[in-house]
Amino acid sequence: MEKGFWERVRNVLGGKEKRLRVVKLLLKYGLSVRGDEVYIGEKVKVSLKSIAEEAEVDRRTVLETLKAVSSDPLLREFFERLRPAGSSLVSVARVLGYRCLVIEIYEDRPGILAWVSSALAEKNINIMQVVAEDPNIYEEPKMYVVVSQDIPEGVISKILQHPAIKRVSIS
Numbered sequence: 001m002e003k004g005f006w007e008r009v010r011n012v013l014g015g016k017e018k019r020l021r022v023v024k025l026l027l028k029y030g031l032s033v034r035g036d037e038v039y040i041g042e043k044v045k046v047s048l049k050s051i052a053e054e055a056e057v058d059r060r061t062v063l064e065t066l067k068a069v070s071s072d073p074l075l076r077e078f079f080e081r082l083r084p085a086g087s088s089l090v091s092v093a094r095v096l097g098y099r100c101l102v103i104e105i106y107e108d109r110p111g112i113l114a115w116v117s118s119a120l121a122e123k124n125i126n127i128m129q130v131v132a133e134d135p136n137i138y139e140e141p142k143m144y145v146v147v148s149q150d151i152p153e154g155v156i157s158k159i160l161q162h163p164a165i166k167r168v169s170i171s
Contacts, residue, residue: 006136012072013065021055022065024137030084033076036066040084089129089146093171098128101145103159104167108135112164116145119158125149 013019025031031046032039038046048066052059069075093100105112117127126148133141156168 008072008074012068012075014068018055018057018061019065019068021057022051022062023069025051025055026079026082027134027137030082032082033066033069033079035070036063038066085131088131088144090131090144090171093146098146098148099150100171101147101151101159102169102171103143103145103165104140105143105164106166107164108141109164112143112162115162115165116143116159119155120145120147122158123152123155125151125155 009023010020013023026033026038029040031051032041038048038051040046048059048062052062055062069079089096089098090100101116103112103116113130113132120127127145128148129144129146131144131146133143135141151170156170159165159168
């Protein structure tokens with residue numbers, strides 16, 4: 001997401017960090033806001049209490065955040081349309097016989113996914129799913145690459161040649 005979006009969010013929230021935690025939680029889970037209610041998808045309501053507990057704020061802060069977001073036309077449209085990205089295979093990769101590369105980076109920059117997918121393609125490894133955490137939401141963002149088989153020797157060292165990649169682990 002571009003910096004202008006985050007500036008607007010901070011502005012609308014009055015720079016209040018607790019409210020920002022609520023917005024980041026909504027984004028993290030793809031939760032949509034309609035008025036003073038929160039949904040997963042179209043019809044499944046999420047309690048404000050649950051959001052408050054996860055964001056480590058009180059219920060009133062959640063409600064104030066929802067009202068602030070709904071008062072701004074751009075943010076209201078954004079959060080009304082927001083939906084979850086779908087099921088993540090990251091934690092169930094091994095159950096399915098897959099492997100998951102967990103990639104940590106020094107800095108966010110273009111080309112990291114292309115580099116990783118190229119290294120995998122050279123060994124004919126099929127990518128099943130990629131989940132990349134947004135550095136605006138996650139303090140230490142990671143990229144998860146779920147692949148269809150074990151990782152052969154040499155692939156990890158090839159991936160680590162990219163200057164922005166700090167660490168790669170396999171789960």
